[in-house]
Amino acid sequence: MLSGTIPSDIGDRFSSIEFLGFTDNRFSGVIPSSLSNLSTLKYLDLTDNNFTGYVPPALGRLQGLIQLYLSGHKLEANDKEGWEFIASLKNCSKLQHLVLSDNSFKGKLPSSIANLSTTLQMLYLGDNRISGVIPSNIGNLVGLKTLEMVNTSISGMIPESIGRLENLVELGLYNTSLSGLIPSSLGNLTQLTRLYAYYGNLEGPIPASLGKLKNLFILDLSTNRLNGSIPREVLKLPELSIYLDLSYNSLSGPLPSEVGSLTKVDQLILSGNQLSGRIPDSIRNCISLEQLLLDHNSFEGIIPQSLKNLKGLTLLNLTLNRLSGGIPDFLGSIGGLQQLYLAHNNLSGLIPTVLQNLTSLSKLDLSFNNLQGEVPKGGVFSNGTYLSIDGNGELCGGTPQLHLAPCSTTTAEKNKKQLSKSFVIILASISGLVFIVFVVAIYQLIRKKLTQIQGSQLVPMAMHEQYERLSYHVLSNGTNGFSGANLLGQGSYGAVYKCTLPDQDIATAVKVFNIQQSGSIRSFVAECEALQRVRHRCLIKVVTCCSSIDPQGNEFKALVFEFMPNGSLKDWLHPESGIHTLSNTLSLAQRLDITISIMDALDYLHNQCQPPIVHCDLKPSNVLLAEDMSARVGDFGISKILTDSTGTGELNSVSFTGLRGSIGYVPPEYGEHCAVSTLGDVYSLGILLLEMFTGRSPTDDMFKDSLDLHKFAEAALPNRVVEIADPAIWLHEEAMDVDAASSAIARSRIERCLVSVTGLGVSCSKQQPRERMPMRDAAMEMRAIRDAFLVAASSPN
Known part of the structure; x- marks a missing residue:
């Protein structure tokens, strides 16, 4: 923890020094130019301090320099000045390692970088604000073994000359603005073991020449614009062992047998x-x-029996395909299976009872298929939190929390009923065409009439409705005339009431839009547009909608949601009484579970919805808690549906003026009129994480001038996180009746967890979007943090 500045005359003090390292301290100020006087210096390591200003060009005088590490500072360069040191390092003919990552370098990457010594083996430029193109003569650096330009704004095409770097072992080009075709010359890099080029704008086919990379064990080209078929040559790479990720492109055709x-x-x-x-x-x-x-994807046919050979499978996701037939029993023989996702297919028949024997299975999603019959009750089926079977209208039985009708028929009767149903279907098909034509004509007539009455098509007809649309009178009666006694909360565009539906005795939450409020109708449309596209256990479920007229002849619009008896996350983080007790606050374990659910919801919206959806208003009051304290993300009133191609363009026509989001949670780039993006949600998530585990709102009075929640938490990492943690967490821990030794172990475990979570929150809420962790990675890291905490909690030591 050394601090202060390095003496400006340091270069005059050590005439024979070869190694100088100041790694991982708190030195600040500028890098002294006098370092260039240390003529015998071979290794200079200044990693992870707080140096600022420009890198002295005089360092190029260190002709014996072998390694130069300057990462983890606030060093600067731009198009006007600061890059001169790159040209000067040409004189360092023995230079092997040059690490410049994680600084404030910006502007175009100078072409002089390709003139560095051919002895250079490692070049790290990532996590900077570098722009421009990769120099076309980058292939001159023939000694390179590692080249990393990740998390930058580098654009243009990958130059063909990169194929001359035949000693390259690792190539990192992810999270950049690189575009154009992947050069076939990459196939010349036969020593390559890791190729990362995800989160970019690369397009065209995957070159078959990549099949020559016989030593490759990681290939990640995900989230680009690649098209065409998957080359058979790539699937035959002999050492591909860690992972192959080609997800979220536009690849087509069959999956080759290779x-x-x-x-x-x-x-x-x-x-x-x-x-x-x-x-x-x-x-x-x-x-x-x-x-x-x-x-x-669009895979079809049955789930193949060949999958039963994959005995080590822990996660199988076949969601949103066109698979048919039944769920095969052999899935129950994959003993280590932890997550199974088969939603949104055309699967039919019974749910195999053998699935309840999978003791490791923690997530099962069978929703929106054509499944029927009794739902098993054991294993994963015993906990509705980790099970989703929505959208299968003929299921029955199961545990009470699933709220399914009881199975009253025997198996024989079911079979007989199935045969009878088939016969009815055959008869119906004979006269069905005539009937359908008649119904369509009536439907069009009614729709036209409704359109005339309402003046616009504000309610998407494709919205899934569990019930028929309800009238104003039904909702008024169910809320006792929208009385204050049933008021659950108030927002920018309306109010939410508890409502009991008639003849159902089912509690729901009704969001009534204030039509007089500017933007409320647009919010209604935006929420309808989003909700008709989403189906996820961690998102609030919409029951139905209402677009009607009230008794005074005014327009009336409302959405009806499932009722969340435990209110919002805000109620539990900041109790209205101001007094924190065991009964009105959350334990650490509960916070971790809620966080996982929020991240799962956002990962679904960003990476599994096509096109992606940006929530735009993530905050504690929009996270609702069910009876079992499981979380649901709600309020899509200002959400944005993005285009497939860019991930940033707007698909829906609804527009809003002003800042999009809530004060304290709005990403800074939105204030600069930048386009809405999924990384904006990541920022809001980061702030929400910090609020959940520090107990402090981003609008707390303590945050003023330049201090905000992000800086407050960042300054506490890693040694003072316990000091800023929400005291309510310790309240729950102290309630555990344990001996002193066990208490000390538990406290240490909690401290480690808090450091990890706070670090993740800080990473997600970085000022620059490109510096934030993508949602998919954040969700995986959060799950690892939670799992590590649970494992440690279950350990006797």
Whole structure:
């Protein structure tokens, strides 16, 4: 924890020094130019301090320099000045390592970087604000083994000359603005073991020449604009073992049978493409697979029996395809399966009872298929929090919390009923065409009439409705005339009331829009547009809607949601009484579970919805808690649906003026009129995380001048996090009746968890969007933090 500045005359003090390291301290100020006088210096390591200003060009005089580490500062450069040191380092003919990552360098990357010594083996430029293109003669650096330009604004095409870097072992080009085709010359990098080029704008086909990378064990080209088929050559890479991720592109055609050549790969991720045909039986040979993600494609046919060979599978995601047939019993023989997602297919028949024997299964999503019959009650089926079976109208039985009708018929009667139903279907089909034509004509007539009455088509007809649309009078009666006694909360565009539906005795929450409030109708439309597209256990469920006229002849619009008896997260973080007790606050474990649910919801909106949806207003009052304290994200009133191609363009026509979001949670770039993006939600999530675990709102009176919640938490990392943690967390811990030794162990475990969570919150709420962790990565890290906490809690030591 050394601080202060390095003496300006340091270069005159050590005439024979070869190694000088100040790593991981708190030195500040500028890097002294006199360092260039240390003529015998071979290794200079200033990593992770607080140096500012420009890098002295005089460092180029250190002709014996082998390693130069300058990462983790606030060093600057721009298009006008600051980059001169790159040109000067040309004189360092023995230079092997140059690490400049995680600084404030910006402006165009100078072409002189390609003139560095051919002895250079490592070049790290990531986590800066560098723009411009990769120099076309980058291939001059023939000695490079590692090249990293990640998390920058580098744009343009990957130059063909990169294929001359035949010693390259690792190439990192992810989270950049690189575009154009992937050069076929990449196939010349036969020593390459890791290729990361995700989160970019790369387009065109994946070159078959990548099949020559025989040493590659990680290939990640996800979240680009790649199209065409998956090259068979890529699927035959012999050492591909950690993962292959081609997800969220526009790849099409069948999955080649050569996928069976991936006998060593742990993770195969092909989500979010346009792949079609059957899942090939050759996948049986992928015996090392732990995670198989084929969701959001157009695969059809049955779930192949060949999957039963994948005994090590822990995650299988086949959501949003066109799979048919039944759920095969063999899935129950994959003993280590932890997550199984089969939602939004055309699966039919019974739910196999053997699935309840999977003791490791913690997530099961069978929603929106054509499943029927009795729901098992054991295993994962015993906890509705981790089970989703919505959208299967003929299921019955199960545990009481599923609220399904009891199964009153025997198996024989069910079979007989099924045969009878088939007969009815055959008869109905004979006269069905005539009937459909008649119904369509009536429907169009009614729709036209409704459109004339309401003046506009404000309610999307595609919205899934569990009940018929309700009238104003039904909602008025159910809320006792929208009385204050039933008022649950008030927002910018209306109020929410508790409502009991007639003849159902079901409690719901009715969001009534204030039509006189500017923007309320647009908010109603935006929420309808979003809600008709989403289905997820961690999102608030819409029951139905109402677009009607009140008794005074005024327009009336409302949405009806499932009722959340435990209110909002805000109520539990900041009790209205101001007094924190065990009964009105959350334990650490509860906060971790709620956080996981929020992240799962956002990951679904950003990465599994096509097109993606940005929530735009994530805050504690928009996170609601069910009876079992599981969380649901709600209020899509200012959400944005993005285009498929860019991820930033708006699809829905509804527009809003002013700042999008709530004060304290709005990402700073929105104030500069930047486009809405998923990284804006990541910022709001980061602030929400910090609020959940510090107990302080971002609008707290203590935050003024330049101090905000992000800086407050960042300054406490890692050693003072306990001091800023929400005292209510310790309140729950102290309530545990344990001995002193156990208490000390528990406190240490909690402290480690708080440091990790706070660090994640800080990473997500960085000022610059490109510096924030993508939602998918944040969700994975949060799950790892929660799992580590639970494992430690269950350990006797």
